[in-house]
Amino acid sequence: MKVIVAGLPKTGTKSINAALTLLGYEVYDWLENFWYLGDDWVRQIRGGFKVEDMKRMFENVDAAMDNPCCIHWEEIFDAFPEAKVILTVRDEETWYRSLKNHFRALNNDIMFRLMLAITFTGRRLNMFLVETALPRTFYDMTSRRPWPWEAFNLRNKEGNVKLFRRHERLVKQVVPKDQLLVYQVKDGWKPLCDFLGVPVPDLPYPHKNKRGKLMEEMKKQNPLMGQLVKEFKISLACLCIVLAIGLYITITLVPW
Template sequence: MKVIMAGMSKTGTKTMNLALTELGYEVCDFFENFWYVGDGWMKQCKEGFRVQDMKRMYECVDAVVDTPCDIYWEEIFEAFPNAKVILTTRDEDSWFKSLTNQANQLNADTRFRFVRTITYTGVRLQYYMATCVRHWGKMATWPFSLFYLNNAESAKRVKRKHERNVIQVVPKDQLLIYQVTEGWKPLCDFLGVQVPNKPFPHKNKGAVVLDDMREENPVMQRMEKELWFSLACMFGLFVAFVYKMYQCFIV
């Protein structure tokens, strides 16, 4: 583990994923955390964190980004004390607005709610999210698949406390406090790498992550395929039921 992204969701985590990937790091983002080490996270969140488990989970990863790694960054840092820590931040009002937009998108997207209700991988994802996002609110488990966000004052208080803790715990020479609007130079200087000869990336502007994930992410694409399979099975059962009722009526 070389880089721990301690910045909370909606502070530019998707942008940082692209930037670190461009710089040659093997990055584990939200869906990768769910797919490859989700069972480990569920176990640790329920039973308590152990350094040896965290080392095992991330022994082949260069950088971690987004939930649940932002929330439990300190446990990861305990396992990898030589890693560099990047605290992405932004002003509270725009951050909470973006967080609210993201929560509303999760709730309003009927297709994604169906995925998290009637597919095997989607139901696993729903319980995983319910376990990992307790800082921001409550994720209702099956069959409702809704996220209830805490009020603005509570959420901002969590963010302030989180950022103060990062600044107090991480040695100054291992910490970068950073906004994605600053571009390549401070990030590359901190990591000791050359500045790429291309514009700094930007991702998930306006909280459109679901649309992007459907196009790009293999885990999301797998759940979409499972959705159509589940719907086909349900339709088949419905046709069989109607046919059976018809036979009973004829007899």
């Protein structure tokens, strides 16, 4: 583990994911954490974190970010104390507004909700999100709702901003200054590359998830999400066939 991105969602994490990937790092975002490490994360959250388990989980990973890593960044840092930590930050007002838009978009994404409901992998993903998502960990909520983001009290701006500030303070207090970069994606390549000790690439800095388009981007670009979409289409086709057969039997064989 070389880099831990401790910034909360909606602080430019998808952009820095793309930037680190362009720099040659293997990055585990929330979807990779589910796909490859989901059972490990659920086991640790339920039973307590162990340094040796964290070392095993991330020994071949260059960078980790987003949920649940941004909440449990300290447990990862305990296992990899030489890692560099990037705290992505953002103006509080803009962050809160973006957070609300993000979860509103997720709640309104009918295809994504159906994927979580009717596919095997989708149901596993939903269980992972219920167990590890921010409402259970960052917000210290104990209820296991079938749709985890419903647990957010997004109307409570003051409470959300307090949690945002508390998270930033903790990262700054714990991480040694020479291992910490407080970073805004608008700063571009130079401070990031200087911190990592790598040359600045001759490429525009990537800007992802603009205006809450995360799921649309991931469905098109992320191979793991692509696999989930493929599974959804197969499940939907099978469901349509079963319904068609049931309708045919009902019409032709059942006496009226």
